[in-house]
Structures are given as C-alpha cells and as structure tokens.
Amino acid sequence: MTRRDAVARVALLMGGTVIGAEFMLTGCSPSTSDKQAGTQDSKNPGQVANNFKALNPEQTAYLTEVADTILPATKTPGAKAANVGPFMAVMVRDCYTPEDQKIFMDGLDKLEAASQKASGKGFIKSTPAERTALLTALDKEQREYTKTKKPEDPNHYFRMMKELSMLGFFTSEIGATKALRYVAVPGRYDGNVPYKKGDRAWATS
Amino acid sequence: MAQNTYDAIVIGSGISGGMAAKELTEKGLKTIMLERGRNIEHIKDYTNANKAPWELPHRGNATQQMKADHPVLKRDYTLNESNLDYWVDERKSPYVEAKPFDWFRGYHVGGRSLMWGRQSYRHSDLDFEANAKEGIAVDWPIRYKDIAPWYSHAEKFAGISGNRDGLSVLPDGDFMPPMEMNVVEKDVAARIKKHYKDQRHMIIGRTANITKPHNNRVNCQYRNKCWLGCPFGAYFSTQSATLPAAMATGNLTLRPFSIVTKILYDKDTKRAKGVEVLDAETNKTYEYFAKVIFLNASALNSAWVLMNSATDVWPEGLGSSSGELGHNVMDHHFRAGASGEMPGYEDKYVYGRRANGIYIPRFQNVGNDKRDYLRGFGYQGSAGRQGWSRDIAEMSIGGDLKDALTEPGAWTMGITGFGETLPYHDNRIYLDKSKKDAWGLPVLTMDAVIRDNENKMRVDMMSEAKDMLEAAGLKNVKTYNGGYNMGGGIHEMGTARMGRDPKTSVLNGNNQVWDAPNVYVTDGAAMTSAACVNPSLTYLALTARAVDHAVGEMKKQNI
Numbered sequence: 001m002t003r004r005d006a007v008a009r010v011a012l013l014m015g016g017t018v019i020g021a022e023f024m025l026t027g028c029s030p031s032t033s034d035k036q037a038g039t040q041d042s043k044n045p046g047q048v049a050n051n052f053k054a055l056n057p058e059q060t061a062y063l064t065e066v067a068d069t070i071l072p073a074t075k076t077p078g079a080k081a082a083n084v085g086p087f088m089a090v091m092v093r094d095c096y097t098p099e100d101q102k103i104f105m106d107g108l109d110k111l112e113a114a115s116q117k118a119s120g121k122g123f124i125k126s127t128p129a130e131r132t133a134l135l136t137a138l139d140k141e142q143r144e145y146t147k148t149k150k151p152e153d154p155n156h157y158f159r160m161m162k163e164l165s166m167l168g169f170f171t172s173e174i175g176a177t178k179a180l181r182y183v184a185v186p187g188r189y190d191g192n193v194p195y196k197k198g199d200r201a202w203a204t205s
Numbered sequence: 206m207a208q209n210t211y212d213a214i215v216i217g218s219g220i221s222g223g224m225a226a227k228e229l230t231e232k233g234l235k236t237i238m239l240e241r242g243r244n245i246e247h248i249k250d251y252t253n254a255n256k257a258p259w260e261l262p263h264r265g266n267a268t269q270q271m272k273a274d275h276p277v278l279k280r281d282y283t284l285n286e287s288n289l290d291y292w293v294d295e296r297k298s299p300y301v302e303a304k305p306f307d308w309f310r311g312y313h314v315g316g317r318s319l320m321w322g323r324q325s326y327r328h329s330d331l332d333f334e335a336n337a338k339e340g341i342a343v344d345w346p347i348r349y350k351d352i353a354p355w356y357s358h359a360e361k362f363a364g365i366s367g368n369r370d371g372l373s374v375l376p377d378g379d380f381m382p383p384m385e386m387n388v389v390e391k392d393v394a395a396r397i398k399k400h401y402k403d404q405r406h407m408i409i410g411r412t413a414n415i416t417k418p419h420n421n422r423v424n425c426q427y428r429n430k431c432w433l434g435c436p437f438g439a440y441f442s443t444q445s446a447t448l449p450a451a452m453a454t455g456n457l458t459l460r461p462f463s464i465v466t467k468i469l470y471d472k473d474t475k476r477a478k479g480v481e482v483l484d485a486e487t488n489k490t491y492e493y494f495a496k497v498i499f500l501n502a503s504a505l506n507s508a509w510v511l512m513n514s515a516t517d518v519w520p521e522g523l524g525s526s527s528g529e530l531g532h533n534v535m536d537h538h539f540r541a542g543a544s545g546e547m548p549g550y551e552d553k554y555v556y557g558r559r560a561n562g563i564y565i566p567r568f569q570n571v572g573n574d575k576r577d578y579l580r581g582f583g584y585q586g587s588a589g590r591q592g593w594s595r596d597i598a599e600m601s602i603g604g605d606l607k608d609a610l611t612e613p614g615a616w617t618m619g620i621t622g623f624g625e626t627l628p629y630h631d632n633r634i635y636l637d638k639s640k641k642d643a644w645g646l647p648v649l650t651m652d653a654v655i656r657d658n659e660n661k662m663r664v665d666m667m668s669e670a671k672d673m674l675e676a677a678g679l680k681n682v683k684t685y686n687g688g689y690n691m692g693g694g695i696h697e698m699g700t701a702r703m704g705r706d707p708k709t710s711v712l713n714g715n716n717q718v719w720d721a722p723n724v725y726v727t728d729g730a731a732m733t734s735a736a737c738v739n740p741s742l743t744y745l746a747l748t749a750r751a752v753d754h755a756v757g758e759m760k761k762q763n764i
Contacts, residue, residue, distance in 0.1 A: 076608075176259060182258075191388055201592055204429075
C-alpha cells in the first residue's frame with residue numbers, strides 16, 4: 001500500500017461510500033478499543049502477552065468449510081481450494097486483540113449452536129444447502145447489528161469470519177491468480193483498456 | 206587524527222544527505238557520509254520487493270506485536286508487515302510529546318528516501334514572497350530565480366516524470382515523459398478546467414519515478430511497490446541514484462552506525478572543526494574532522510544535533526544565537542477532502558499499477574481569489590475501480606457474491622488536501638535532558654500544533670473538494686476530515702530556518718549556519734515557509750546550490 005492508496009482508502013471509509021473498504025483495516029484492528037493492545041508479558045519484557053491458544057487442526061478445517069460456504073467454487077476455485085482456514089487462524093492469533101480473539105472463538109460455538117438449532121446437525125455434517133441457508137441468516141444478523149453498532153461496541157463474530165474469509169481468499173495465490181488477475185511486473189500503464197462483463201478484476205491496485 | 210580527516214562531512218544519508226555527498230564528491234572533495242543506522246544495500250537488501258502478496262504471512266497487515274513495538278508508527282498506514290525493517294526502532298529512539306506529534310523515521314542508509322511518496326514539485330515566487338508580503342515570520346532570503354537552475358539540476362539527475370502544464374503557481378521543470386491519467390481522471394480534469402473557466406487544473410502527479418531508462422536505472426515497471434525498495438531502481442533514492450554516483454567518484458566513505466552527537470566548534474576560528482560520533486554498535490566515541498560540514502539528519506534531528514552541540518559560546522546550541530533554533534516547526538496538514546462515485550465507464554478498466562496519482566495545484570489566495578485564511582493547499586488523489594474488498598449490499602454469501610467480487614466494481618475518485626502550515630515561533634522542539642534514548646542521549650520534546658489558519662483551511666479542503674468532484678460529475682460525494690497530528694504529513698520543516706538576518710534566522714541565504722559558516726543545513730530544517738507542495742525536490746535543489754556555494758567559498762579560502 002502507498003500513502004496515496006491509504007489516503008484514498010481512508011477517504012472512502014470516512015466518506016462512507018464503501019463500507020467494505022474497512023476489511024483490510026478491521027482485519028487487524030481492534031473492534032472496540034486499543035486498550036489491550038500492547039499489554040506487556042511480565043515474563044518476556046517487550047513481548048505482547050498472548051495467552052491465545054492456537055486453533056487446532058479441526059477448528060482450522062472448520063473455518064475452511066465456513067469460508068468455502070461464503071466463497072465457494074464456481075467457474076473459478078473457491079476458499080477450500082485456497083485452504084483459507086489456516087490463514088484465518090494466523091490472523092486471529094497474531095492480529096486480533098484478546099477481546100476480538102474471544103469474540104471469534106465464542107463465535108465458533110455460536111455458529112455451531114445455530115447450526116444445531118436450524119437443522120439439528122452440526123455445520124460439518126450439514127448439506128451445502130443447509131450451510132448456505134445458515135450463513136445467509138448469520139450474515140443478515142451481522143449486517144443488522146453492524147448498521148447500528150457504535151465504535152465501542154464489540155464486533156460481530158460472523159462479520160469477522162466473513163472478512164477473514166474474503167481477505168484470506170482474495171489475497172491467496174489461488175484467489176489472486178485464478179479468481180482475480182495478478183501480474184507481478186506489468187511493465188507499463190494503460191489508463192483506458194476495454195472491459196467487458198465477466199473479465200476478472202486485478203488482485204491489487 | 207589524519208586518518209579521520211576529510212574535506213567534507215555529511216551527516217545523514219537520506220534524500221538531502223545523499224545529494225550532498227554526490228555533489229561534494231563529484232566536485233572532488235574527499236567526503237565521509239555518516240549514517241546513524243544500518244546499511245541497506247540497493248536491491249540485495251530489499252527483502253520483500255519481489256514477493257507476491259500471498260508470500261507475506263499476514264498479507265501485509267500489522268500484528269499486535271508490531272503495534273506494541275511501534276506505538277507511533279501504528280497511528281497510520283505506515284505500520285505494515287511488508288517494509289517494517291525500514292522504520293525506526295521506537296523503543297530505542299523515543300521522544301516526548303508535549304502535544305501529539307507523529308514522527309515517522311527511517312534510521313538506515315537512505316533514510317526515508319527509500320519509503321518516500323516521490324511527489325516532486327517546485328515552489329514558486331508565490332511561496333518565496335508570501336512571508337514578506339503578509340508579514341509572517343521572516344522573509345525567505347532567496348527567490349525563485351535563485352533556485353530555478355538548481356531545481357533543473359536536481360530534476361535532471363533524479364529523473365522526475367511530469368507534464369509541462371504551464372501553471373504559474375507550479376513552475377514546470379525538466380521532466381521525463383509524464384505518466385498517464387486514466388480515462389475517468391482525464392474526463393474529470395477536462396470538466397474541472399471547463400467548469401472553473403481555466404482557473405483550476407487537475408494534472409498528472411509529478412513523481413520521482415523514471416519513465417525511461419536513466420543513469421543505469423530501469424524505467425518504472427508499474428508494480429506500485431515502491432516503498433519496498435525498487436529492484437529496478439526506478440524511483441529516486443539514495444541507494445538508486447546519489448550513492449552510486451558518489452561512490453563512482455572514489456571520493457566517498459560511507460560509515461553506517463554512526464550517531465553524530467555533536468558538531469565540534471572551535472571558538473578561535475569561529476568555525477566547526479568536525480563532529481563527534483558515537484558508534485551505535487560498539488558505543489565507542491570517535492572524532493572526524495573536515496573543512497566543511499553538511500547537516501542533513503532530517504529536520505528535527507538536524508536541530509537536535511545543533512542543540513546538542515552547545516558550548517560555552519553557544520549554551521543553547523550551535524546556531525542558537527537568534528533564538529529560533531528548534532522553533533517554527535512546520536509540516537503539511539492533510540487527510541481532509543472528499544470522495545465519490547463516477548457513474549458509467551463500466552466498459553473501461555486499467556492495466557498496470559501506476560505509482561502516481563493526480564494533483565490539483567493550489568488555487569486559493571491566488572490572483573483575485575481570497576479566502577478567510579492565508580496560503581492554501583493542493584489536492585492529491587486518483588480514480589479507480591473498486592476491488593474485491595467492497596461491500597455489495599444486496600448480496601450475502603455464496604457463489605453469486607464470489608463471482609461478483611471477482612469483477613471490478615464502480616469507478617470512485619477521492620482527493621485529499623495537503624495544506625501549508627504557517628511558521629509559528631511557538632511551535633517548537635527542544636532537548637529533554639531528563640529522558641534518554643538507548644545510547645544515553647537526550648531526546649526531543651515536541652510541542653507543536655496546527656492553529657486557526659490551518660483549521661479554517663481544513664474546512665475549505667472539504668467543501669472545495671466536494672464542489673469540484675460534483676462539478677466533475679461524481680455522485681454520492683462525501684467529505685471527510687480524518688484528523689491530523691503535527692508530523693503526520695511526514696514533511697517536518699523549519700527548525701533551523703533560512704533568513705536574511707542573523708538575529709531572526711539560523712541559516713543565511715546559502716544555508717550556512719550564521720554562527721558557524723562552514724556548517725550547511727540543507728534538509729527540511731532550512732525551510733522558511735512550508736508552501737503546500739511536497740518538499741523533497743526543494744531540499745535537493747537547496748543542497749546542490751549550497752554545495753556549489755561551499756566549494757566556491759573553499760576555493761576562496763573563506764571557509
């Protein structure tokens with residue numbers, strides 16, 4: 001990112017034209033306050049205290065399934081092909097505040113409970129249609145919550161999962177090169193090229 | 206002593222220090238360039254420059270540990286995973302904020318020339334005459350004609366791409382071919398020109414990215430990864446341009462890990478005789494001697510070196526006789542503007558990642574235009590199509606969402622003002638001797654704020670941005686004021702200003718310290734006013750001009 005990109009992004013954020021532009025920002029920003037960021041570990045001065053227990057392989061695989069329901073394979077590969085779960089786990093571990101980590105982990109249980117309630121099955125055992133119905137309902141819930149959310153209110157766990165799924169997928173090699181387009185060394189700039197519906201977007205700008 | 210004696214010493218290796226070293230060595234002076242931090246070798250040490258986005262574990266984002274380690278850097282986009290090593294270790298080098306002050310530093314060879322924004326503009330006489338006309342602070346001791354040839358000199362060497370737009374507020378330079386506006390920007394520019402009857406202009410940014418091969422450097426490849434260090438050497442930095450030129454003369458010695466703690470002043474000759482250096486690795490102290498010293502440690506640290514060079518003769522520091530050393534801190538306040546959506550153009554897109562944007566030069570208080578504040582601002586911005594991170598309100602989750610996000614969204618455009626900050630005597634920095642850095646050296650306290658004039662300007666930055674974008678056909682235009690702390694523009698200036706009178710300025714019209722004429726300060730510290738344009742090109746020009754003066758004075762045996 002450059003300063004101009006950052007400024008443009010802030011411009012859009014502040015202007016409120018693109019709510020989704022905060023994806024990259026909330027990806028690593030605390031949901032409520034910064035007060036827990038930088039808490040020192042008394043045993044290791046200089047190290048941020050991080051008592052977060054890493055997600056186990058089962059949980060990571062679970063996240064991959066959630067991500068794949070949000071961004072499934074279509075004419076291009078989906079989140080499962082990009083193995084998004086482990087990336088989400090790394091982001092929760094390293095970038096989230098302890099507060100957001102707790103919301104996220106509790107969210108896994110909430111999602112599972114919601115699945116049981118909706119279909120009498122856990123998320124993993126649910127059919128693709130049941131998964132989609134469930135996550136569509138949860139997305140509606142988070143949208144309504146976010147609409148009236150004050151900055152100091154906690155984040156909604158499903159918004160976190162959706163954000164991390166999108167970040168994880170579209171910035172992965174598969175997402176960036178198969179779902180989107182990426183050219184490492186463009187070599188030139190053309191500010192006016194034809195575009196037709198269906199052409200893929202650039203992964204980065 | 207003999208082995209530590211050179212013709213010239215350059216303190217700092219960033220944009221202006223690198224230029225000083227190049228100019229001095231090309232004029233035949235044996236020169237040592239002292240850099241407080243580590244070396245970063247061109248290309249070889251650009252660790253992440255060739256990595257794909259997915260090769261970074263957090264895809265560029267900051268971790269909680271990074272935030273804890275960089276309590277200042279985290280205040281802006283500057284804290285990120287991809288070039289973290291280019292930013293100062295804040296734990297080792299703290300400072301005190303009497304008022305909030307964002308100080309984003311690069312302590313290594315090349316300094317911030319590695320991460321800079323590269324926008325390069327000339328000042329005009331509108332800027333050089335403003336203080337005198339308005340009775341603000343002191344008059345610049347130079348006018349445009351004094352520096353114009355040196356702007357050319359700097360531009361030709363650095364390689365500045367830009368269009369010759371023929372605007373008096375923003376003089377044209379010796380440019381490489383301009384980068385291109387995209388299709389929406391071109392139409393917006395044409396509509397602004399028409400709507401404002403040729404009184405306002407939107408131009409392509411003038412940037413220190415070369416658009417054709419130049420001095421063994423490869424032209425810009427449109428990767429937009431400049432701040433990782435460019436493996437093509439396509440943007441101007443110490444590493445890509447001035448350092449190799451200086452090394453090629455055989456006259457340069459580069460000494461990293463060299464913290465200059467003071468300039469050694471000889472009260473008999475009334476000249477500086479050298480500098481004291483603390484080796485940042487070994488903590489050993491050395492002295493280096495030279496006939497002339499160029500102080501280019503960046504605006505605030507150059508003032509620090511002068512203040513820390515206090516003697517019986519100058520108890521408040523070398524160059525302190527006027528009482529202005531450390532005062533008149535300036536920056537460019539920014540992050541107020543507007544953005545909106547451009548309907549249509551769905552059949553248009555771009556190829557390549559342009560490391561440049563558009564620029565709208567200052568139009569306030571120009572000619573017959575009058576505002577309720579002094580000076581003015583320019584806008585930087587760009588238009589582009591939204592990417593995958595946009596919100597699609599009518600979609601939830603699933604294949605439709607994914608497929609929609611794999612296509613570009615609507616065209617949007619945002620502009621943000623970069624405004625002039627007036628030189629207020631009360632905006633100052635000073636040594637805090639009660640607090641020490643990792644080397645036991647006193648640190649700086651920052652005591653500076655923007656005031657009424659700047660705050661009025663910020664309101665105008667928003668409303669003019671909205672009017673102009675709407676006049677250009679953008680819809681759903683929203684203004685924003687993202688807040689600003691002094692220093693956040695990363696254009697610190699003014700702490701050892703140039704002037705015509707030793708009673709009211711630290712430097713004379715040739716950037717010599719009045720109190721020690723063989724010491725030249727040619728970084729942001731020298732600025733008498735800030736103008737509203739990005740300042741680095743002016744530092745390059747002032748530096749080359751000052752070196753020319755210094756060499757002339759040495760020949761005449763005046764210094």
